[in-house]
Structures are given as structure tokens and as C-alpha cells.
Amino acid sequence: MQPSMLKIENLVVNSGDREILKGVDLEVRAGEVHAIMGPNGSGKSTLAQVLTGRDVYQVRQGTVLYEGQDLLGMKPEERARAGIFMAFQYPVEIPGVNNIYFLRAALNSVRKAQGLEELDAIDFLGLAKKKMELLEMDPGLRERAVNVGFSGGEKKRNEIFQMAVLEPKLAILDETDSGLDIDALRVVAGGVNAMRAKDRAIIVVTHYQRLLNYIVPDFVHVLLNGRMVKSGGKELALELEEKGYAWLEDQLVGAPAAG
Amino acid sequence: MMNVMETEDIYRAAFRERESQLARQEPDWLLETRQQAMEAFGDLGFPQPHDEDWRFTSVAPITSVPFQPAGRDSIHCAVELMETAFLPDPLAARLVFINGLFSPQFTKISELPAGVQVGSLASALAKSDGWLRPYLARSADYRRHAFTALNTALWEDGAYVHLPKGTRLTRPIHLVFVSAAKAEPLVCYPRTLVVAEPDTEATLVESYVGLDSGVCFSNAVTEVVAGENAVLDHYRLQRENARSFHIGTLQVYQSRSAQFTSCSVSLGGALVRNEINAVLDAPGAVCTLNGLFLGLGHEHVDNHTSIDHAKPHGSSRQLYNGILGGESAAVFHGGILVRPDAQKTDAIQRNRNLLLSPDATIDTKPQLEIFANDVRCTHGATVGQMDPEALFYLCSRGVGREQAREMLIHAFAAEILERIRPDGVRAWVAEALRVRLANGRT
Numbered sequence: 001m002q003p004s005m006l007k008i009e010n011l012v013v014n015s016g017d018r019e020i021l022k023g024v025d026l027e028v029r030a031g032e033v034h035a036i037m038g039p040n041g042s043g044k045s046t047l048a049q050v051l052t053g054r055d056v057y058q059v060r061q062g063t064v065l066y067e068g069q070d071l072l073g074m075k076p077e078e079r080a081r082a083g084i085f086m087a088f089q090y091p092v093e094i095p096g097v098n099n100i101y102f103l104r105a106a107l108n109s110v111r112k113a114q115g116l117e118e119l120d121a122i123d124f125l126g127l128a129k130k131k132m133e134l135l136e137m138d139p140g141l142r143e144r145a146v147n148v149g150f151s152g153g154e155k156k157r158n159e160i161f162q163m164a165v166l167e168p169k170l171a172i173l174d175e176t177d178s179g180l181d182i183d184a185l186r187v188v189a190g191g192v193n194a195m196r197a198k199d200r201a202i203i204v205v206t207h208y209q210r211l212l213n214y215i216v217p218d219f220v221h222v223l224l225n226g227r228m229v230k231s232g233g234k235e236l237a238l239e240l241e242e243k244g245y246a247w248l249e250d251q252l253v254g255a256p257a258a259g
Numbered sequence: 260m261m262n263v264m265e266t267e268d269i270y271r272a273a274f275r276e277r278e279s280q281l282a283r284q285e286p287d288w289l290l291e292t293r294q295q296a297m298e299a300f301g302d303l304g305f306p307q308p309h310d311e312d313w314r315f316t317s318v319a320p321i322t323s324v325p326f327q328p329a330g331r332d333s334i335h336c337a338v339e340l341m342e343t344a345f346l347p348d349p350l351a352a353r354l355v356f357i358n359g360l361f362s363p364q365f366t367k368i369s370e371l372p373a374g375v376q377v378g379s380l381a382s383a384l385a386k387s388d389g390w391l392r393p394y395l396a397r398s399a400d401y402r403r404h405a406f407t408a409l410n411t412a413l414w415e416d417g418a419y420v421h422l423p424k425g426t427r428l429t430r431p432i433h434l435v436f437v438s439a440a441k442a443e444p445l446v447c448y449p450r451t452l453v454v455a456e457p458d459t460e461a462t463l464v465e466s467y468v469g470l471d472s473g474v475c476f477s478n479a480v481t482e483v484v485a486g487e488n489a490v491l492d493h494y495r496l497q498r499e500n501a502r503s504f505h506i507g508t509l510q511v512y513q514s515r516s517a518q519f520t521s522c523s524v525s526l527g528g529a530l531v532r533n534e535i536n537a538v539l540d541a542p543g544a545v546c547t548l549n550g551l552f553l554g555l556g557h558e559h560v561d562n563h564t565s566i567d568h569a570k571p572h573g574s575s576r577q578l579y580n581g582i583l584g585g586e587s588a589a590v591f592h593g594g595i596l597v598r599p600d601a602q603k604t605d606a607i608q609r610n611r612n613l614l615l616s617p618d619a620t621i622d623t624k625p626q627l628e629i630f631a632n633d634v635r636c637t638h639g640a641t642v643g644q645m646d647p648e649a650l651f652y653l654c655s656r657g658v659g660r661e662q663a664r665e666m667l668i669h670a671f672a673a674e675i676l677e678r679i680r681p682d683g684v685r686a687w688v689a690e691a692l693r694v695r696l697a698n699g700r701t
Contacts, residue, residue: 052655080657092652096670105666106656113657145670146652162656 002029004065005170005201006051011062013043013050020046022226023062028170031198035212035237036205038223039245044205045089047223048174052086053079066170080106081113083169087159087176094146099158100128102146107165131164135191152179160191171195172203177211189214209241222248263305266322271301273328274412286388289395296401296411303405315590315622316561320530321504326446326476328413329358341365344435344468346687351430352377354418357437358475359447361416370430374423377432380450381416390421394454398538399482399510406506410448410480417450422459424486431462431494431681438499440473451481455489457514462492464684467507469499474529476504483509485517487541492680493519496688497533498526498695501556508534515541522549522679524688525560526695527587532561539566539573539601550579551675553692554587554619555699565594568601568634577608580675582668584615584699591623593638599630608638613645613671668696 006028013021020043028034038044050057051064053076064071071079094102108118119127132139135157147155156176163171173192177185192202192215204215212220212234220236221228222245229248230236240248261269274297281290305322306313345353348369354377355365361379368377376383384391401408418434436449453463467477477499485491499505505528511519525531537546546566554560566575581589591610612621625638645667653663672692679685 054651075660076651076654077657077659077663080655086655088652088655092646092648094646094649094652094667094670096673097653097666102653102658102666103656105662106653106658109657109659109662166656 002031004028005030005067007065009063011047011050011064012060013046014058014060015046015056019060020057020226021050024223024226024228026221026228028201028203030169030201032219033196033202033204033215033217035217035220036203036223037207037209037220037237037240040207042223043226044223045174048086048172048203048205051172052076052084077109080166081110084172085163085166085168085170086172086174087156087163089174089178091147091155091159093148095148097146099144099146100125100142103128103162103165106162110166128165131161134164134194135161136187137161153181153184156180156188157184157191160188164191164195167195169199170201170203172205174205175207176204177206177208185211186214209237212237224248224252261323261325263322266325267301267304269325270409270413271297277413285384288392289384289388292396293412296396296408299402300405300408300412303403303408305405312563312592316530316532316559318530321476321506324444324474324476326444329360329440329445329447340470341437344437344466344470346431346433346464346466347683349430351428351432353433353435354378355435355437356416356418356449358439358445359415359417359436359449365435372426372428375426375428376419376421378419379416380419380452383419391419391452394482394484395452397482398484398512399480399508404508404534406478407480407508410450410478410508414448414450414480417452419451420453420461420463422455422461422489424456425458427459428461431464431684433464433466436465436467436477436479438467438469438475438477438503439471440475441471442473444474444476446476446478449477449479451479453481453483453491455483455485455491457487457489459486460490462494462681462684464494464496466496467499467505469503472500472502474502474504475499477507479505479507481507481509483511483519485511485513485519487515487517489514489517491517491519493521494679494684494688495521495523495533496526496691497524497528497531498691499528501527501529501558503528505531506534507532508536511535511537511546513537513539513541513544513546516543516545517541518545520547520549522551522675523562524550524675524692525552525562526691527553527555527558527560527699529557530559532563534563536565537567537575538569539575540569542570542572544570544573546573546575548575548577549675549678551672551692552579552581552589553695554581554583554585554589555695556585556587558585558587559589560587561590561592563590563592563594565596566606568595568597568604568606570600571602571604573601574605575607578675578678579610580671581610581612581621582615582671583612583619583621586616586618588619589621591621591640592626593624594626595628595636595638597629597631597634597636602631602633604631604634604636606634606636610640611671611674612640612642613668614642615645615668665696669693
């Protein structure tokens with residue numbers, strides 16, 4: 001068995017006075033694809049953002065080890081340079097910052113941190129072109145400001161494009177399926193699947209089972225009200241789809257038989 | 260420290276000292292103008308806090324320093340230093356002035372269409388003053404503006420650009436005003452006159468740069484007369500040192516369907532005031548004023564515009580972005596006057612400000628006076644901080660926080676800089692901004 005890449009233990013996270021994650025445990029190894037499912041408000045996106053270093057949340061308890069290092073002590077850019085990537089649920093529009101210029105700066109920061117040579121503009125454009133084709137992206141998006149004037153689907157593709165260029169070790173997809181039509185979903189999932197590798201782990205955060213038809217996970221976890229309440233294989237996603245989250249909620253409180 | 264009255268005396272004495280020399284060198288009409296201007300300054304005095312146009316900018320830092328007129332011997336500058344101040348080729352012409360005096364050594368006239376004339380104002384006057392008389396000091400109002408009055412009375416040299424009817428320049432003209440003071444605080448009075456006759460087209464770049472560490476006070480006045488259908492692009496880059504003072508006035512007079520577009524970029528100084536007054540004195544004139552200002556440390560930067568729509572079917576656009584860090588303070592005053600005759604005026608004004616520090620301040624003040632009833636005038640001002648979500652997004656991809664901040668600052672500036680049309684000028688201004696930000700405390 002591969003050693004653990006990410007190990008979360010008893011993670012308790014607040015947003016202000018409100019406790020959102022109430023003691024989450026999760027272990028992810030290289031080569032694995034984990035799906036984290038849950039209804040709205042269960043804490044899925046909070047978990048993804050805490051792993052990426054968003055500072056609007058307060059970690060109250062618990063530890064997160066990434067490749068044996070204390071992840072929570074690292075700045076967002078340090079995490080990215082160490083190989084963590086999150087595809088945003090709501091990618092941010094940044095007027096005035098060119099999409100390609102920004103991505104090259106990002107890649108070179110990552111490469112520099114890893115002791116690799118920086119890519120010049122020409123080599124980078126070659127790489128970017130290849131990855132854009134993979135995601136069937138309009139080449140015009142290259143010249144535009146980051147996410148500005150992109151459709152919902154284009155924004156999500158742009159996230160996966162960035163991921164394809166940065167080649168992270170641990171990729172976290174935060175509801176990448178939301179707002180995608182079926183064709184776009186297929187393309188995006190194809191881009192993700194192309195990145196499955198034995199030295200890379202992927203965490204897919206989603207509300208719906210639909211995405212998991214295309215990105216088939218090795219493990220499925222259900223996050224409910226800030227706690228991981230059930231884990232299983234890919235069949236758990238199908239069961240959830242069929243029975244709904246209420247099924248688990250009921251189980252948890254030892255639900256009385258329905259009348 | 261000196262009080263204001265004593266300082267005013269210094270300027271009056273400086274004028275008296277030069278008066279007899281001017282009487283020998285200059286035509287009577289100009290001497291009379293200078294005398295009237297000095298008289299006007301005597302009546303006006305320096306602006307006081309109760310002057311509405313100076314409410315947020317105190318000139319005390321200027322009036323408390325006994326500036327000396329920059330003499331002939333102050334105009335020697337090292338060649339390597341000078342070159343950093345020049346816009347790269349290709350240019351139509353570059354005229355260089357050091358502490359307000361013409362420097363033939365650094366001036367270079369490359370390629371001018373037949374009839375187009377550029378050069379030193381003082382030598383043009385010495386040759387033949389006839390064509391200058393209807394224009395020089397006719398539109399910049401020394402009766403109402405104290406600093407314009409001082410400049411009018413005391414300027415020693417400056418640039419003139421004369422575009423005869425129908426001439427078209429394809430390359431920019433660069434007017435370089437260098438200030439260089441050592442131990443003693445110096446004052447200089449750059450003066451520029453641009454006369455664009457009907458159907459002309461040109462790009463002008465004025466830059467004000469400090470090349471020494473001393474304290475300089477540049478009190479500059481530029482008059483632009485744009486004839487019928489003239490198309491003028493005017494760029495202004497001000498980057499004197501953080502101890503220096505700059506009061507600049509750009510006075511624009513537009514005839515029928517004349518198009519004047521300006522982009523004024525101020526990169527700091529102890530006290531900077533840019534005043535642009537445009538008069539759209541015939542139907543169909545179009546005036547666009549864009550601006551970018553940066554304040555760092557304890558700098559104070561004030562942009563004051565006034566667009567006078569005097570005749571119908573005119574349109575004006577003003578877009579100013581401010582970037583303020585440290586404990587800097589900035590002022591944006593955007594004036595639009597629509598006179599009763601100026602029906603169908605279309606005027607838009609916007610001022611956006613990015614505060615990089617909690618101690619930076621901006622006073623933004625639109626002033627719309629509308630006396631016609633069939634017009635469209637809108638204005639808006641915003642003040643905000645750097646978007647933390649954007650910052651996080653950039654960092655989450657591996658970009659360091661400092662670099663991410665820089666990207667966002669430049670993005671904010673880009674909204675203005677991308678309106679600079681010639682690629683060479685745009686890149687040159689962007690580089691000046693980059694250097695200033697890299698060396699300053701934001």
C-alpha cells in the first residue's frame with residue numbers, strides 16, 4: 001500500500017461562531033480518487049477551502065498532514081508549490097490580469113519551488129495550447145483576463161486547464177460539475193481522468209452522483225452536518241442517488257419507522 | 260519656515276529682478292502680459308484652504324520654502340541619467356528642458372512633415388513673435404489661478420509645437436522637462452504652447468522627471484489650441500522625486516469637432532497637483548481625459564479637472580484611477596460645466612480608487628453644473644481595497660502574495676494604461692509605474 005499523502009484527523013473548523021466541521025477524519029493515498037458527497041451546508045466546500053489555505057475559516061482542533069508535513073501551517077502559495085490544487089466552485093473573475101500570463105507566473109513559481117527551470121513564454125504557450133485542446137477550449141480565452149466574461153462552463157474548464165498545466169499531486173475539485181451541461185461535463189471529466197496517475201490523488205467534492213459516472217472514484221465518503229458519516233466504494237454513490245441524503249440522516253438519529 | 264506673505268514677496272522680487280531684462284528681450288505685448296499676471300498674483304495670493312478649488316490640498320508645503328530660481332548653471336545633467344528619461348524611438352522629435360531651460364544638447368528632431376515647427380519658445384519669440392501673439396497666454400487664465408499667474412510672469416523657456424493646417428504626425432513628439440536640484444530648493448516654470456490648426460493630427464508626450472535628490476518645485480503650464488477637426492492625443496507622465504512639488508496646468512481650447520484625448524499619469528511627489536481645464540467652444544468637440552495617479556509614503560496628489568461644455572453636441576469622458584498606499588492622500592475633483600447653449604452634451608465621469616493601506620485617504624468630488632436641459636451627464640466614484648478573493652485565487656495557484664498583490668495593482672492601473680494608444684508610450688509608462696511601485700512602500 002502507498003504511504004498516506006493526506007491525513008486529516010479530528011478536524012474542527014469554525015466560521016466565526018459557527019462550527020462547520022465537527023471532527024473530520026480522512027486519509028488519502030497517492031493514486032486514489034476519493035469522492036466527498038453531501039447535501040448543501042454539510043461542510044464540503046469548507047473542507048476543500050481549508051485544505052487550500054483560505055483564511056476566512058478558523059481551525060479549532062485537529063491536524064492535517066500532507067506528505068508528512070503540517071499542512072495547516074503553510075500559506076496558500078506554499079501549499080500550491082507543494083503540489084496542492086483546488087478547482088474552485090466559483091472561480092474568481094480578475095479583470096486586468098491576463099489568463100495566460102497569470103498561469104505562467106503560477107507554473108514558474110511552482111517549478112522554481114521544486115528546483116525546476118522556469119519555462120519561457122514560447123515553451124509555455126506550446127504547453128498551454130496542448131492542454132487547451134484537451135479541454136476543447138476556445139483559444140480566444142487565452143488572451144482574456146482571468147475568468148472575465150467566461151460562461152459558467154468556460155470557467156470550470158479553465159479551472160481544469162490550470163490543473164492540467166500545474167500538474168498537482170493532490171487535486172481537489174470543489175463542485176466542478178455544478179452548472180455544467182452534459183457535454184461540458186464529459187469534457188471536464190475527460191480532462192480529469194487524463195490526469196489520473198499512480199502518484200497523484202484526486203478528491204472530488206460533489207453534491208450529485210452524476211459526475212461520478214464519468215470520474216469513477218475508488219472511495220466515497222458522505223459528509224453530513226460537519227461529520228463524515230459513512231464511507232464506502234463507488235456503489236455508495238449510487239445508493240445515495242437512489243435513497244437521498246435523508247436516508248443517512250434518518251439512520252444517524254436512529255429514525256423511527258415511517259408511518 | 261517662512262510665512263506666506265514673505266514667500267509672495269520672494270516671487271515679486273524675482274519678477275522685478277527680471278523685468279528690465281525682459282523689457283530688452285521680449286516684445287511689449289508679452290511684457291505687458293507678464294506684468295498683468297504678476298499683478299494678478301499680487302491680488303490673488305496663494306490659494307487658501309477656504310478656496311473651494313483647494314479645499315483638500317494645502318499649499319503650505321510650497322509656500323513655506325524659499326525656492327530659488329534655477330539658473331543657467333543648474334542645467335548640466337549626466338548623459339546616462341538623462342537617457343532614462345527619454346521615450347524610445349521612433350519619435351518625430353524630442354525637446355529637452357532642464358529646470359525650465361532649453362537643452363539643445365539632448366534635443367533631437369528626427370522627422371517632421373513640411374511646415375511643422377517645434378522648438379524653444381524663447382528662441383521662437385526672439386525670431387518672430389507674430390504668430391505666437393494670438394495664442395500665448397491667451398487661454399490659461401492667469402487672472403483666476405495664482406500658479407498660472409506665477410508661471411506666466413516668470414517662465415524663462417519652454418516648448419512650442421505648431422502644426423499648420425492639414426499636417427499629420429505619425430510619430431510622437433516628446434517634451435521632456437527635467438528637474439534637478441541639489442542642496443538648494445529650486446523652482447522652475449516649464450511653459451508649453453501647442454497650436455494645432457484645422458485638420459491636423461498629432462501625438463504629444465509631456466514628461467516631468469526628477470533626476471536629482473534635491474527639492475524642486477515645477478510650476479508648469481501647457482496651452483493647447485485644437486483647431487477644427489484636429490485630432491490630438493496628449494500623454495503626460497509626471498515622476499519627480501518624493502520630496503518635490505509639482506503644480507501642472509493643462510489648458511485646452513477646442514474648436515468645432517476637435518478631438519482631444521489625454522492620459523495623465525502621476526507617479527508621486529511630496530505635493531502634486533494636476534489641473535486640466537478644457538473648453539469645448541464649438542459644436543461637436545470631443546474631450547477625453549484619462550488619468551492614473553499613485554501615492555505612496557506621505558505623498559499628496561491632487562487631480563483637478565474642469566470641462567466646460569460651451570456649445571452643443573459636445574461629448575466628454577473622464578476616467579481616473581487612483582492607487583494609494585502608505586499614508587498618502589489624494590484628491591480627485593472632476594468638474595463638468597454645461598452651459599445653456601450646450602444642448603445634446605454627453606458627459607461621463609468616473610473615478611475609481613484602490614486603497615492599499617488603511618492610512619491612505621482619498622477625497623473624491625464630482626462637480627456638475629448643468630444649465631442646459633437636453634443633456635446626458637453621469638458620474639460615479641468608488642473607493643475600495645484589494646479584493647481578498649482575487650488575492651487568494653492567485654496565491655492558491657502558487658503565486659506569492661507580493662507578486663499577486665503586484666498583479667492586482669497593475670491590473671487596476673491597466674484599465675487606464677490600455678487607453679494609451681501608441682504601444683511604445685504605453686510600455687514606457689507601464690515600466691515607469693512598475694519601477695515606482697517596486698521602489699516605493701505600498
